[in-house]
Amino acid sequence: MSARTQTLEPVATPPSRGGRRPVLEIKDLHVSYGYGEDPVQALRGVDLTLHEGEVLGLAGESGCGKSTLVYAATRLLPPPGLITAGEVLFHGADGPVDILRMPEPALRASRWQDTAIVFQGAMNSLNPVHRVGRQIMDVIQAHRPRSTRAERLDRARELMEMVGIAADRVSAYPHQLSGGMRQRVMIAMALALEPRVLIMDEPTTALDVVMQRQIVEQIVDLRDRLGFSVVFITHDVSLLVEIADRIAIMYAGEIVEEATADEVYRRPRHPYSHGLLSSFPALRGPKRPLTGIPGSPPDLRALPSGCPFRDRCAFAFDACAVVRPELGPPAVPGDGPERSVACLRHDAAAVAAAGLEPQPVPEELAVR
Amino acid sequence: MRFLVRRGIFYVITAWAAVTLNFLIPRAQQGDPVQALINRYQGSLSTDAVQSLYVLFGLDKQTSLWDQYVQYWDQILHGDLGTSFAFFPTPVTTVIAQGLPWTIGLVGAATVIAVVLGTLVGVLIGWRRGTWADGVLPVTTFFSAVPYFWLGLIAIAIFAIAWPVFPLGGAYDNALVPTWSWDFVGSVLYHAILPAATIVLASVSGWILGMRNMMVTVTSEDYVTVAQAKGLPERLVMFGYAARNAVLPQVSGFALSLGFVVSGTLVMELVFSYPGVGLELFQAIGGHDYPLMQGIFLVITFAVLLANILADLAYVLLDPRTRQEA
């Protein structure tokens, strides 16, 4: 499945330039926590595009803002989360609409119909006092008010079977199901209205490895059958490499690198991606030394000037303390325009503009 | 069903504890106030009645404490709570039987109204925070800080004296004969409005605050966010998901705080001269009627236990997790 999406097509560009059509476009999204004087800058100008039928992986350490990104994009971020700027365009049948500026009834109608979410931690995602079948049926009723109860029940049973649970479990309460089954119920519920986008926030973290594998394979299989797009969030990059078409790496509330899964895996361009990939053993392919990343993420309340990663970076130089890197094409010959990376080692122009001496791309970050 | 079995055991222990307290308290007192009363009524008390009081209050110093305890239980189980002095020579059980329907009617109905109303208001202000509804909170603070009976005094001063729209007290117009006639029932309702409204006003704030805080906690649960993500109607998310779960601790809180609420409302009967067990309790205090006081303590405790059992049954109906097969 990954071979299909590894062709070098223009990415993250308006449909006018041809190529695949975007479904969800996040533009310059700013999110902070707290309404007071000095809020935590959780997201600082994130741009991200999800295309029709693709699996987009979002990776990064905990606290890097990957969950914040999708919850803000769906306006589900709980207080004191606050969207301070940006837009989130959903490309529906009637052209793009900005989710952040939708009136409430329209947003309610769009939810689950356009974008469904499988939340982190299946344990708390289901209402403990209602039967799971009822929880699947109520979303169908809310969006298809003309459906009959029998139709909704049939659909619920069909969905349960689709994710490999016996249909009669619709009458089970969440506490009667295992963790893996609850997560499958959540997936079944997410697919109830055949949404165009499925967001999965660490859907497998709470599960054991065998269960993880089954669920991931099931998602891939369902995607191939139903053709929805997936945003898959995890801190487990090795998992992403297997299932994602494209990967965006986040650090301290920003995207630092974005490329196809294979490119990120074999030829990371950002020192952080490089470090992240050196934190787990390669499942296939050449062996690499395991190094990990020293230090811990910066305090988002008091971000340092320049590059937020520079204190942990082996390749930091004087400009990193002054110039804030922006996403741009990597300075490695042969890299396609669909790749982007936010690192001053790849952005000689920005360094020069600040009156400093640009440094070359280190060979670790220029693997061909 | 394990839940109900556990609760059942708890109620048995609580009932035992209440009876045992009732047995021990008079025996721990220094003086013999009951002995003095018996002496005063010597001529008019039957030997049986005297014997019963001896067992209830441990006046027979020859018997060992254990034998006294056994005799006491035997007598309680036969429904003999002694003779009332304030309503001499009526047996305590008869006196209580006269008052209990009024208390259950007034206190029961007012408490149910207060719980339902308080829970609903709590749901609303807990769900929509940062709106005008938050202004309800300081008002509830005031009402939870004053004693019930004082609110009763004020209610009478305003609505029965200064602006006499309601009667001063009592349960019905004394000119009427208690029958199931429209006149009589109407009179009972008319007399109940002011005390009931005062009880509701006094006790509702606790339920509002409790439910509001539970709503605040529950709304940050994942399943509420999921419900919003599903695009369900606001009303369904609020009641079907948030309030439906927040009400569970409210129900168990109801069971546990009923003792406090009933205590407060009993005093209301004194203020409104309402002929329930509360008023009888205060008449017993005035007449040093210890058998009646102790009988009323037992009966009220058992009534509260019964209400607790009902609350537990409601909890089992509301929370499927308690219905786990053993």
Added chain:
Amino acid sequence: MSTMPVGAADSAAEAAAADVPGSEGDGSSAPRAATRQRLAFVRSGKAMTGLVILVVFAVLAVVGPWIAPQDPDEITADLLLGPSGAHWLGTDQLGRDVFSQLLVGTRSVLLVGVLAGVIATVLAILVGVSAGFLGGVADEVLSALSNIFLVIPALPLMIIIVGQAPHAGNLLVAAILALTGWAWGARVLRAQTMSLRRRDFVEAARANGERTARIVWFETLPNLTAIIASSFVSTVTFAVLSQVTLAFIGVTPVDDWSWGTVLYWAQANQALSLGAWWWFVPAGLLIALLGMALTLINFGIDEFVNPRLRSAGVSARSMRRREIRPRIGFTAVVKDAPRSMREHHQEAQR
């Protein structure tokens, strides 16, 4: 008496279920966090208002009998007079000065309240913390004990104890109120101790082989301070209301002045029918004021234990001005002017 324990203890129990700030992380960060919180508590307007009122009452309790304009028992010819310059809060049916009665009565109200609060809190800590820490059978027994005391209606129990005591002084009343009022605190403390017990730093202390008593004293109790304080304040509120109620119904000696005694005499002498509002209104307002002060202090404690209750924090008004409405499921979006500028900027770049 009131439903006070419902609200106060519920929110405290909720706080017990939520995180206790300052208790997470390692021991070194805890003291710093605690200092920051203490400041936050003082900054809370509610808590400060409550504290100020409480201090005023405490001063009155001490000096009340000395500054009272008249002996509260002194019978004069000014029968049943309304408020005037001579009698600020009027007189009763024997010509006694109501203002002096209330001033003198403040002492026993506060004394009984605080004394009962202290005894009940000690009982609650002993039972609650032991139950939470020991677990197992000890926990079952101790929890059942506190639940029994919760379920049994307090007032009739108080009445049968106090009613049969020959001379019910303040100390006895305080002891009985403590006996009937400790259970809420024990319940809340048990829940909090149980959640603390599973925290890393307590586990670490256990793994280091520290003695249980030491763990309880140095690792657990400091983290329970807020809950203990809140339970103390709740019990004082309960004790004040109960004491007033007992005095009002005439169970405690009716010649010991307290706010409840004033109300007892007012009720016994038909103050309502006589329209002598000055006789029963001020006493109730004093109770309400004291009760509100205590409740406000508890709100302050609750909010600083459980930040979720801080209704959108201090800047609620400024948020309204900026049209931000914190809501679950619909994240607030700032509709700011600079956005359009940014769009222009982007257009220009293209």
